[in-house]
Amino acid sequence: MQVVHTIADLRAALAGRGRPAFVPTMGNLHAGHLALVRQAKPLGDVLVASIFVNRLQFLPHEDFDSYPRTLQKDCKVLEAESCDIVFAPRESDLYPQPQTFVVQPDPQLADILEGHFRPGFFTGVCTVVLKLFGCVFGGNPGTAVFGRKDYQQQMVIRQMVRQFALPIDIVTADISRAPDGLALSSRNAYLSPEERSQAVQLSRALQTLAQSALAARQALPTLESDAAQALGAQGWEVDYLTVRQRGDLQAPAGALEAGHLVALGAARLGRTRLIDNLEF
Numbered sequence: 001m002q003v004v005h006t007i008a009d010l011r012a013a014l015a016g017r018g019r020p021a022f023v024p025t026m027g028n029l030h031a032g033h034l035a036l037v038r039q040a041k042p043l044g045d046v047l048v049a050s051i052f053v054n055r056l057q058f059l060p061h062e063d064f065d066s067y068p069r070t071l072q073k074d075c076k077v078l079e080a081e082s083c084d085i086v087f088a089p090r091e092s093d094l095y096p097q098p099q100t101f102v103v104q105p106d107p108q109l110a111d112i113l114e115g116h117f118r119p120g121f122f123t124g125v126c127t128v129v130l131k132l133f134g135c136v137f138g139g140n141p142g143t144a145v146f147g148r149k150d151y152q153q154q155m156v157i158r159q160m161v162r163q164f165a166l167p168i169d170i171v172t173a174d175i176s177r178a179p180d181g182l183a184l185s186s187r188n189a190y191l192s193p194e195e196r197s198q199a200v201q202l203s204r205a206l207q208t209l210a211q212s213a214l215a216a217r218q219a220l221p222t223l224e225s226d227a228a229q230a231l232g233a234q235g236w237e238v239d240y241l242t243v244r245q246r247g248d249l250q251a252p253a254g255a256l257e258a259g260h261l262v263a264l265g266a267a268r269l270g271r272t273r274l275i276d277n278l279e280f
């Protein structure tokens with residue numbers, strides 16, 4: 001496995017290797033990332049993982065500085081997964097000058113939910129992902145794998161790829177969960193032992209919301225605010241708990257139809273903000 005830091009070294013490492021399968025990450029890899037890597041492996045001729053904590057997608061008060069950076073450990077686990085190339089650019093490699101050209105995603109999709117609570121987040125994500133795609137694929141066809149835990153992110157990226165006519169297949173991988181049901185996330189490392197034992201309450205709240213939405217005994221906004229209140233009563237600070245249409249993440253129009261919906265949630269437990277979702 002080659003570990004490269006510069007775009008030039010990445011391109012040299014990729015030359016003549018065929019079609020890349022690519023897994024972009026911010027490092028601090030856990031079993032969820034490794035599931036993405038395993039899924040990506042047979043989808044290309046050469047498997048590339050990137051590790052880059054992207055400043056552009058963090059708000060000033062967020063955890064950019066404290067985000068765990070564990071490059072050596074990450075490389076060991078990637079090597080064990082038969083990754084071919086790790087692209088781990090320094091900030092000066094990926095952003096040698098301030099990134100003044102940015103991708104402005106469709107506000108209908110990107111300014112709701114995560115984008116509402118983290119303004120500019122998807123501009124930062126799309127800008128770095130487009131740049132990473134340029135580095136890895138250079139306009140050639142390939143496949144990139146993203147996790148479905150970041151449900152809105154994979155939708156925004158799909159839309160970007162479609163609208164810019166990039167020859168890249170976007171594959172989404174199922175959410176990896178701990179045995180108690182907590183969605184795996186690098187940010188779970190911030191949880192105290194007590195918070196960790198409570199953290200599964202978020203996914204349980206989504207299950208309850210989905211069940212009560214289908215039972216449809218009350219209007220959806222009432223069910224959503226009841227769900228937020230119940231989670232709040234367990235000590236969480238809720239950003240949103242909501243049921244949306246899978247196709248566009250808008251509030252469902254008309255009768256709720258199982259098989260087309262997703263319950264999405266974001267909430268803070270202590271200083272840790274967690275997100276999760278459940279298709280139903």
Ligand code: PAF
Nearest residue numbers: 024025026054125128150
């Ligand atoms: O999902 C992530 O880890 C990041 O948002 C990504 C896609 C690597 C872009 O920085």
